[in-house]
Amino acid sequence: MMKNNNSEKKIILHLEDSSEDAELIENILRRGELIFDIYLVSELSEFKELLKTIKPDVILSDFDLPGFDGFEALKIAIESDGDVPFIFVTGAVGEEMAVTALKSGATDFILKNNLGRLVPAVERALDESRIALERKKLYYTLKNSEERYRTLMENLPVGVYRSTFLSPGRIIQANLSAAHLHGFNSIEEFMGVDIEKLYSEPEEREKFLSELIKHKKIKNRLIRYRKISGDKFWGSVSATCHFDKSDNPDWIDGIVEDVTERVENERKLKSINEELDLLISSLSSIIIGVSVKDRITHWNPFAEKVFDIKAEDIIGKQFAESGIKWNWESVYEAIGNSVINEKSVRIDELRFEKSDGSSGILGFNINPLKRGGDILEGFMILGRDITEKKIIETQLLQTNKLEAIGQLAAGVAHEINSPLQYVGDNLKFLNKSFTGLASLLEIFAKVSQNIDDAELCNKTMRQADELSRKIKLPFLLEQLPMALEQSLDGVDRVSKIVQSMKAFSHPGTGSKMPTNINRSIENTVTISRNEWKYDCELELNLDPELPLVPCFESELNQVILNLIVNAADAVHEAKLKDENLSGLIKIYTTLDNGYAVIKVEDNGSGIPERIKKRVFDPFFTTKDVGKGTGQGLPISHSIIVEKHGGMLPLEEN
Amino acid sequence: MGYSILFVDDDANLLQGISRLLTLERVDITFDIADSGEAALELLEKNRYDVVVSDQKMTGMSGLTLLSMARSKYPDMKRVMLSAQVREEVFQEAESLAHKYISKPCDFEMILSEIDKLFK
Known part of the structure; x- marks a missing residue:
């Protein structure tokens, strides 16, 4: 409902110094359909004051007023409210005056001798005023809304544009973001450019336009754009094509967004995915x-x-x-x-x-x-x-064992050579002795055969006596038992070494067998004797109550040998520093909480703190080149821990 | 011809074996036995020997040490190494230090014939 409808009650301000005229004019107005309150003023100050308190819908004014004229009043009224209709109702004035008044902003000019025009003029003025006001309101509403949209468009983080459909294309309208996207500082600069030049590949635009004609709308199309600097970027465009009355494409509205980061991230992700796929498949x-x-x-x-x-x-x-x-x-x-x-x-x-x-x-x-x-x-x-790995591990184990056997062979040869030397010497001694003894026995046989022939016996006994001296009989009788005993001892030693060697180098059955750990230790000690005997004593403290333990015996022997050789090396090293050290290796076996415990102890140089953690590392060795491959302890560790489910810890005294 | 020998070895059985044969077979040879390098040095102080025959690897002083001390102290005495050592570097050192290197085990006659050769 319109506020200024004429049926509503209006406020009329009347400037008039003649009360009869005022009354007359009011009466004429009342006769019309207008409903109104009327305020009558005759002085300037009064007029000014009143304008502060009321808002008249129309002002009627005489021209000649006491102390001021109608122009002044009109000026004041316009200053107070430019839109209020101002109608002069006055006595005769010159035509020139009337024209000036209208030019100055008066709405109408009515002569008091023609008051018949008054009501229609007021009504018309009110109508016009209302319409003007409404138009003004509409104008502001529109202006407001346009402002809002413009601000919205300006502030959008995406580029918004309207462009021609021609070639070369032109930007008709755009927001600053669109200009910025392409590296322009202002919309004006942006509007001056050929749109084709905004494309990385100018022919892309043609393709885009022909698709746009076909589909009328395109959503989120990825286009490689370029900036004024020549840099490229990826834009995601959504555009609508507008057609004229004859169905020819007229202009395009579109929004464009810089999605370079997203596209690059997607590409990176894609390439990472591809690499990952490749990795997984290779x-x-x-x-x-x-x-x-x-x-x-x-x-x-x-x-x-x-x-x-x-x-x-x-x-x-x-x-x-x-x-x-x-x-x-x-x-x-x-x-x-x-x-x-x-x-x-x-x-x-x-x-x-x-x-x-x-x-x-x-x-x-x-x-x-x-x-x-x-x-x-x-x-x-x-x-x-890990089939290959397991095969190699087995081979490594075998290599370590062969290496150990090789190393032992020299020692074993030495161990065997000495007894062989004296067994041989003793046999030679026995052989030579026997020749003499046999001759002597032959003489005694002759005596026993001719026991009755005293002369022959006597002669023969003298021969025997002579031969006894010649073959050093007392010496032989003294030495023979010892030569025999030592020879048997030597053969025994050789046989023991050979047996131990055989037991040690037995390839094993490939499965766990009940094993006499004490005997394994004794065998290994025997064959490794040459490795330690020059540097130390070896003391065995084996628990006779130790039961048979399920073991890979061959591997267990290998571990014991590695530990003995390490102990002997440690003692040897310590003796290089301290000649008076009397080396000692002690080997213990005990039964502890259902576990068989083997302890190999030496009074050698010990393991320095800084390498304790590394002793089980493969190829780690402190021994001289050629003395050790650094495989002994790691292999021992793997045999005990992995194959037997045991432990191989280091213990310090 | 007669000469005197000092046999050094840490295996008593081996020394005894050789002693028996020498006593039985070679009256022309006088000999002593020592069961260590240290004991050998003591005997060398007291007596004069034409030849020292020593093992290499022994508890305590090694044969190489003994022979090298003997070389500087008794340069005229012949040095023989009788050893089961098979390590190359020891062998080489022994070759330069001893007049003769004999590998164990070895026939008794062969040992003596090698020693005899030293005096021809």
């Missing part, structure tokens, strides 16, 4: 992904190769029914552990059957997969084919 490890529902989700090329099952044939199937030939019980036990404890679980040696029927060994890892860190999605199985 990995010489088995990767199998399994969902919580036991469905296979991943199956990498190496898994394809090892199990000879194609990914497309197995993905989506039940893991348990994949047909892999391995110990499912331990696999599922590990999976269960991994899922329950939410951590990675390892199976060190999992035997499996390869596609060609041969068997291999896998190093196996099961990792629970949690997306977003919380929800269990399944698990990832990582399996390395």
Whole structure:
């Protein structure tokens, strides 16, 4: 509803010094349909004061007033409210005056002798005023809203533009963001450029336009743009084509956004993904992904190769029914552990059957997969084919053993050579002695045959006496038992060494056998005697109650030998510094809480603190070149810990 | 011809074996035995020997040490090494230090014939 409708009550301000005229004019107005209050003033000050308190809808004014004229009043009225209709109602004035008044902003000019025009003039003025006011309001509303949209458009972080459809294209309108996107400082500069030049490849625009004609709208099209500097960027454009009445494309409205960062990130992500894919497929490890529902989700090329099952044939199937030939019980036990404890679980040696029927060994890892860190999605199985590694490990073990045997051989040769020397010497002595003794016995035989012939006996006995002296009989009788005993002793020594060597170098059965650890130690001590005997005594404190222990005996011997050789080397090293040191190696066996304990102790140089952590590292050695390969302790560690499930700790006195 | 020998070895059985044969077979040779390098040095102080025959690897002083001390102290005395050592570097050192290097085990006659050769 319009506020200034004429049916509403109006306020009329009347400037008039003649009360009769005033009354007359009011009466004429009342006769019309107008409803109004009328304020009559006759003085300037009064007029000014009143304008402060009321807002008249129309002002009627006489021209000649006491102390001021109608022009002054008009000026004041316009200053107070430019829109209020101002009608002169006056006595006769010159035509020139009337024209000036109207030019000065008066709405109408009515002569008092023609008051019949008054009501229509007032009504018309009111109407016009209302319409003007409404137009003004509308204008402000529009202006406001346009302002708002312009601000919105200006402040949008995306470029907004309207462009022609021509070639070369022109920007008709755009926001600053659009100009900035292309490196322009102002919209004006932006509007001066050929649109084709904004494209990295100018012919791209033609393609874009023809698609736009076809589809009328394009959303989020990725376009390679260029800046005025020549730099390129990726823009995402959404545009609408507008057509004229004859259906020809007229202009384009579009928004464009710089998505370079996003595009580059996507590319990076894509390339990372590709690399990851490449990595996974080139990995010489088995990767199998399994969902919580036991469905296979991943199956990498190496898994394809090892199990000879194609990914497309197995993905989506039940893991348990994949047909892999391995110990499912331990696999599922590990999976269960991994899922329950939410951590990675390892199976060190999992035997499996390869596609060609041969068997291999896998190093196996099961990792629970949690997306977003919380929800269990399944698990990832990582399996390395460690068959080769295991073969090499076995070979290494064998190498270390051969090396040990080689090293021992020289010592053993030395150990055997001395007894052989004196056994040989003694046999030679026995042989020579026997020749003399046999001759003597022959003489005695002659005596016993001719016991009755006293003369012959006498002569023969003299011969015997002579021969006895010649063959040094007392010396022989004294030495023979010792020569025999020492020879037997020597043979015994040789035989013991050979037996120990045989026991030591026995390749083993490949499985654990009940082993007499004490005997293993004694054998190893025997064959290694030459390694330690020049530097130290070796004391055995073996517990006779030690039961047979399931062992890989050959490997156990190897460990004992490594420990003895190390102990002897340590003592040797210590003796180089201290000549008076009397070296001692002690070997103990005991039974402790169901464990067989073997302790090898020496009073040698000890292990410096800084290398304690490294003694079990492969190839780590403090010995001179040619003396040790640094494999003894790591291999011993692997034999005791991995093969026997035992411990090989260092202990300090 | 007769000469005197000092046999050094830390294996008593070996010394005795040689002693028996020498006593039985070679009256022309006088000899002593020592079961260590240290004992040998003491005997060398007291007596004069034409030849010293020593083992290499012994508890205590090694044969090489003994022979090298003997070379500087008794340069006229012949030095023979009788050893089971097979290590190359020891062998080489012994070759330069001893007049003769004999490998154990070795026939008794061969040992004596090698020693005899030293005096021809």
